[in-house]
Amino acid sequence: MKIRVDDNVLVTKGRDRGRTGRVQRIFADKGRLMVEGVNIVSRHMKPNPQLRQTGIVQKELSVPIANVMLICPISNEPTRVGMRRLADGSKARTCKDCEEVIE
Ligand SMILES: [Zn+2]
Numbered sequence: 001m002k003i004r005v006d007d008n009v010l011v012t013k014g015r016d017r018g019r020t021g022r023v024q025r026i027f028a029d030k031g032r033l034m035v036e037g038v039n040i041v042s043r044h045m046k047p048n049p050q051l052r053q054t055g056i057v058q059k060e061l062s063v064p065i066a067n068v069m070l071i072c073p074i075s076n077e078p079t080r081v082g083m084r085r086l087a088d089g090s091k092a093r094t095c096k097d098c099e100e101v102i103e
Contacts, residue, residue, distance in 0.1 A: 001028060002070065002081040002093065009068040010078040011038055016063070020071060025062075032062035039063050074100045 003009060007023045021035040039061045047055055069078040072095040080096040093102045 001026065002083075003033060003065055003068065008071040008073070009033075009035055010071055011035065011063065011067060012069055012078070013067040014063065015039070024060075026065075027062060030062070031065050033065055033068070034060055034062045035068065036060075070095075070102070072097060072100075073102060074098050 005023050011017055011019045016038045019038050021037045023033055024036055025034040040058055043057045044055055045057050070081050072079040075098050082094040082096045083091050084094045086092050095102055
């Protein structure tokens with residue numbers, strides 16, 4: 001997986017294009033993820049006395065992983081992610097711009 005929970009990402013497509021946020025959840029099987037503050041929709045609900053909710057509920061929806069880019073923690077710029085095999089045999093993510101390993 002090239003994007004992980006707690007990564008900072010930039011939204012590159014859709015209504016929230018240009019927004020950045022922290023990845024909260026990843027749905028690998030669906031190829032989607034949830035980003036804090038991104039793709040918030042307001043749902044109008046019928047007033048429900050038992051839930052004590054008002055008529056509008058705000059909800060974050062997932063976005064396709066293809067619509068976000070990782071923000072490199074070193075350069076703070078959106079980047080593509082590469083993979084590199086380290087000396088100990090494990091795989092690490094790398095930034096394709098600055099070539100640094102991203103934790
Ligand atoms: Zn970088």
